[in-house]
Every structure is written in C-alpha cells, then in structure tokens.
Amino acid sequence: MEITVPSLLRIKPDALFKIGKYLRTEGLSSIALFFGEGIRDLFERTIRISLESSEINVVHEEIVTDNAIEKVFESTFAIPGKARAIVAIGGGKAVDYCKYIAFLSHLPVISIPTSISNDGFASPVSSLLVQGRRKSLKTVIPTGVIVDTAIIKNAPSHYVLSGIGDLVSNITAVRDWKLAFKNSGEYVNDFSVLVSLNAADNVINHPTHDITDTGFLGVLSGALVMSGVAMEIAGTSRPASGGEHLVSHAYDKLAKTPSLHGIQVGVATILAARLQGERVEQIIRVLERCGFIDLVRSRPLDRADLVRAIEEAPYIKENYYTIFSEKEKREEARDLLENDPLLKELAV
Ligand SMILES: [Zn+2]
Incomplete structure (x- = not known):
C-alpha cells in the first residue's frame, strides 16, 4: 500500500506572503495558478509580490468558475508542459477542480484554502459535476497545504x-x-x-x-x-x-x-x-x-x-x-x- 501525505505543510498567520519562498524550497519554480471566483481581486498583490521575489514563473493562470468535469479536462490540456505544479487558491470549488487536474496530469497540487468550511482542502476526494450531477470522485491528496490562519480568521x-x-x-x-x-x-x-x-x-x-x-x-x-x-x-x-x-x-x-x-x-x-x-x-x-x-x-x-x-x-x-x-x-x-x-x- 502506497500512501501519500502532504509534504509541504504550513499553517500559520500570513503564510500567503511566503508562498513564493515555500514553492522555491520545494523546487517548484514554474506553476499553473488557479483562483476561486473573486479570490484574485482579494489577494493578487500579495501573491504576485511573493512569487516574483522568489522568481516563480506563472506559466498558466485561470479563474475557476465552473466545476463540471469537462472543464477540468479542458484546463488539464491547457497547462503547458513546463509547469511543475498546480497551485489552487480559493474555496472548495477551486481546490476540488485542481486536485482532479493533478490526478489527470500527475502534477503535484498545492492547496491554499481561503476558508476551511470542510475537510476537502486536504482530502483525496473531488466533488465535481458529471453530466450535471454532483459526484464525489476519488482523486489525489494535495502534495502541499498552505493555510494562512489570518485569512481564515477574516472569512465569514x-x-x-x-x-x-x-x-x-x-x-x-x-x-x-x-x-x-x-x-x-x-x-x-x-x-x-x-x-x-x-x-x-x-x-x-x-x-x-x-x-x-x-x-x-x-x-x-x-x-x-x-x-x-x-x-x-x-x-x-x-x-x-x-x-x-x-x-x-x-x-x-x-x-x-x-x-x-x-x-x-x-x-x-x-x-x-x-x-x-x-x-x-x-x-x-x-x-x-x-x-x-x-x-x-x-x-x-x-x-x-x-x-x-x-x-x-x-x-x-x-x-x-x-x-x-x-x-x-x-x-x-x-x-x-x-x-x-x-x-x-x-x-x-
Ligand atoms: Zn464532509
């Protein structure tokens, strides 16, 4: 039995400021970046500064608005070959979406939840729409989990x-x-x-x-x-x-x-x-x-x-x-x- 556990794990206030540094330490210098809806506007500045100062290249960027499995397939094939990891910043939908891309593409996924309303941000399950119906699909557990507890505190x-x-x-x-x-x-x-x-x-x-x-x-x-x-x-x-x-x-x-x-x-x-x-x-x-x-x-x-x-x-x-x-x-x-x-x- 082979078990994967998140090897990059940071849970602390203001962790988002250090995202670039954490990725660099893991050798993940080029990433595909996915935001949940409305999330980019809130944290873009912090994230850009952090990624740029650690010279992390963003080779693909998307906002997750839909959780239909067809969209997951589209995104998976849109990610350039030079991406070394998928980074998901947002609520459950964005993380579920990206875990399934990771499952299909065999790239590691780093989960950065902006709220912790369930255990999905670190689970090996993705809730996606398959033919219009919500399904819990077996997927991969994130390789990295970064929880900025200051952001969690400020969420409703x-x-x-x-x-x-x-x-x-x-x-x-x-x-x-x-x-x-x-x-x-x-x-x-x-x-x-x-x-x-x-x-x-x-x-x-x-x-x-x-x-x-x-x-x-x-x-x-x-x-x-x-x-x-x-x-x-x-x-x-x-x-x-x-x-x-x-x-x-x-x-x-x-x-x-x-x-x-x-x-x-x-x-x-x-x-x-x-x-x-x-x-x-x-x-x-x-x-x-x-x-x-x-x-x-x-x-x-x-x-x-x-x-x-x-x-x-x-x-x-x-x-x-x-x-x-x-x-x-x-x-x-x-x-x-x-x-x-x-x-x-x-x-x-
Ligand atoms: Zn549950």
Missing part, C-alpha cells in the same frame, strides 16, 4: 463553524464504519481510525473554541488535514464520512435551500451520536462553545426536508452501512427531531 464565521461541523463527524463516521464491519464485514483500517479520531479529539479537547483565535484556527486546520490523511490511509472516505454525511447529501438533493456542507453534517452528527449513544455531550459542548449551535438556531434547517433526507440516506451510497440503515433508528431520529429540546431548535 459560518465557514469556520462549518469546518468544525465537518470535523466532529469523524466521531460518528468511525462508529458507523465499525457498525459496517459488524454487519457486513467491511474492512476497517485501525491506523486510519486512530488518525481520524485524534484529529477530532485535538479540537474537542482544545482549551478554547474561540474561532477568532488564530491558535485555535491552526489546530482546527491541522485536524482537517489529518482527516484528509485518514481518508488517504483508508483508501475510502469512511473515517470522515458516515451516516451523518449521507443525510447531508440527501438534504442537498431534497432541500429547497441547502446550507453549507459542514453545517448540515454537524447537525446530522448530533443526531447520529444520539442514535449511537456515544460521546453526544462532548460533541454538543464543542458545537455550543464555538458558536455553531447559535448559528444554526438563527438559521435552522428545514425539519420536514431533514426527515425526508433521513429516509433517503440509506439509498445515497451503495453498500454503505450506517446507523441510518436501520429502520427503527430512522424512526428514533424522526422522534428526536420532534421532541429533543436541542434538535427541535436546529431543524424547524
């Missing part, structure tokens, strides 16, 4: 809260993976489990959950990178994606107004943890302290849509046993959404 707070929701789901995802082993003998990779749970526990046990604290944001970013690594080790998204993710995917399809991935996943994680009967208080405590619960209270999910999503969850992925595969647990979930004092405030 619901992005970070969404990232925390996505991270705590590792707890219920791992439980579901073990449940799948019991029910269908699905192979569980113990090391991947250790990495995934440690990542979540680093944040759960952190003394503060202050999302304006760059120290905490650094720990959270590192934990999300470890989630990506856990998926790479397992060769599946199992360590960071269980039944709570299936509910969120179903909600994306059904809801009139879906929320951010990690927000939906966070709510579904509370629900799944209640059904599994494990670590519920710990999960709720973190989500309360960071402001996640207050945010969802002010912008709750749609209960009727969530109930339908729970029913739909077992059909989202084939051969993917989770707590929501069990009919009586789905009934219990419905009951909790109507009667549990906290859950009934999060989905109305």
